[in-house]
Amino acid sequence: MNSEPGPERPGPLTARRRRPAALLAAVVGLLAAAGVLAAYGLRAWSTALGAEGWWTQWLWAPLAAALVLQTGLYLAERPAKATAAQQAGLDGLEVAVLVPVFNEDPGYLGPALASLLAQSRRPQSVHVVDDGSTVDYTAVRRRWLRAARDAGVRATWQRQANAGKRRAQVAAAAHCPGAQVLVTVDSDAHLDPHALHELLQPLADPRVQAVAGVVVAHNNRGGLISRITDLWYVTNQLVDRSALSPLGAVMVCSGSLAAYRAELLTDHRDTYVAETFAGHPVTFSDDSMLTFYALRRGRVVQQPSAIVFSVMPERLGHHLRQYARWMRGSTIRSLWRVRYLPLRHPAFLAQVLRWYQHLAATAAAALLLIRSLDTGTPLPPALLAVPLLIVSGQTLRYLTVHRSDQSLRSQLGTWALTPLALAWSWTVLRPARWYATATCLRTGWGTRQHGPEVAPAAGT
Structure with missing residues (x-):
């Protein structure tokens, strides 16, 4: 193993937050569009199935309410500043x-x-x-x-x-x-x-x-x-x-x-x-x-x-x-x-809500797919677009970090990977999450057992 330090980046890396009004409007706009499409898609689904479409509403309504509450809270966050x-x-x-x-x-x-x-x-x-x-x-x-x-x-x-x-x-x-x-x-x-x-x-x-x-x-x-x-x-x-x-x-x-x-x-x-x-x-x-x-x-x-x-x-x-x-x-x-936080603690309530969100989102997607295959009724395209609109609105937050090592154009290129990131999350990370939950007793290993995992690229 080479004992000499690897190449170092010239000068300090810097970053600061930016809060352009246009970006805020885009976040709200995408989430609002997702809400409209979700309502339209569920209504179309219910119409196609007759009275049988009601069973999804008890899953979707709390998820929508949680999304609205979460959005209001994170948009209201401001850095603390001492007197x-x-x-x-x-x-x-x-x-x-x-x-x-x-x-x-x-x-x-x-x-x-x-x-x-x-x-x-x-x-x-x-x-x-x-x-x-x-x-x-x-x-x-x-x-x-x-x-x-x-x-x-x-x-x-x-x-x-x-x-x-x-x-x-x-x-x-x-x-x-x-x-x-x-x-x-x-x-x-x-x-x-x-x-x-x-x-x-x-x-x-x-x-x-x-x-x-x-x-x-x-x-x-x-x-x-x-x-x-x-x-x-x-x-x-x-x-x-x-x-x-x-x-x-x-x-x-x-x-x-x-x-x-x-x-x-x-x-x-x-x-x-x-x-x-x-x-x-x-x-x-x-x-x-x-x-x-x-x-x-x-x-x-x-x-x-x-x-x-x-x-x-x-x-x-x-x-x-x-x-x-x-x-x-x-x-x-x-x-x-x-187990250990008081029932009124916000983190206790948030944890319970998080469990519900993971389970309900997975159950809703699975039930919609099963019902679609069972009845031969295709899912409304409007409903299929909802997850992408929601995630695209949330990933816009990535652009609020101004970095010295990246141009806005480069950051926009990263944001454009949102569809791929969403697909990766659903097809790879979500199953990996359930696997990790099922194997949580494997508690004794790390990721650098055989030396550095990532080395700086030359000239960076």
Whole structure:
């Protein structure tokens, strides 16, 4: 394995949110058109089947109501902004960044660490833990520690036998016992220069226990898989999480960039590293577990102006393994929310609604198809267009992120992949989700067992 750092991107990556009125109108217009077509299609279907068409209405009506509510909430989301007095308090917080590393390509790790020193609001300390990697980081380590010292940021770098991401985070946190805020980042996470400042803004509200940043793909142009994943992932954050954020009920703060009140980790340290599910140790889904602790103590929000560039899978095998890991973790965590959160908690209600949406959408599609085949009555074309219109309206949110590494034309090209992304979701990811749910007891593997999964392309 080459021990020298890979090629690094010139200059910092930057991103900011844009909110053009035309884009907002397009989102509302597409969703309204979907609603009209859905009503027309269901009416045509009912007419074709006579009185037998009523059976779909009890499925569709709640789904439509949930879509309207979700749309109103995510369109209303705004970044938190501290007052002058609150900002003084935020500036006085001791902030420590925890960076677990396992088989990350040096060409991504080096720039990721450098981006922490380029912040408009620097952390007081950064703590890297190499969790038994097979990659030689000697050159990166030496360069990083020197740069941190020159910048006045306290930095540590330790290596431990492979014990998993959670234990690496706990080991990192042991070096900053006085920290009031712990920021978790992944080893490939390249922060926008204002990401940390923005991420801390919601913590001016003492009720807020954790804050999620927005993750975009570092390697968006690395291939079709990474491009579709970028579109789908950003849309999920700016639709689903943006809708939950005003309620203080964000369910997952992505490991690529999140801030937590320090006591969430220190108070739950033992249970965090020793979580089990049906007697099996759980080594993944660390971000959703920390978020779960935060939900039990207060509000969890997303700061849409805190943006980080992370690496998405470029190979099919890595993509499917990552998705399966996410969905297994999601299955376990959803059960924890329903079991341990109060019935009135917005996250409890959102979780139950999410289960209904997944089951109802799948059941409605299956029943429509079965009924169509049984009666020989084709589905109305208007009804077939509804899912594409809804998803096209939601993926327009992808265009609200202005990126230094992409032109608007390139982003429009990614958005144009919406039909393909929808087909991929229904034909590949949805079955993969059910498979992951059925096999959620497989809790002990990762995606970088044999070295880096993605390496920076030369010249990028």
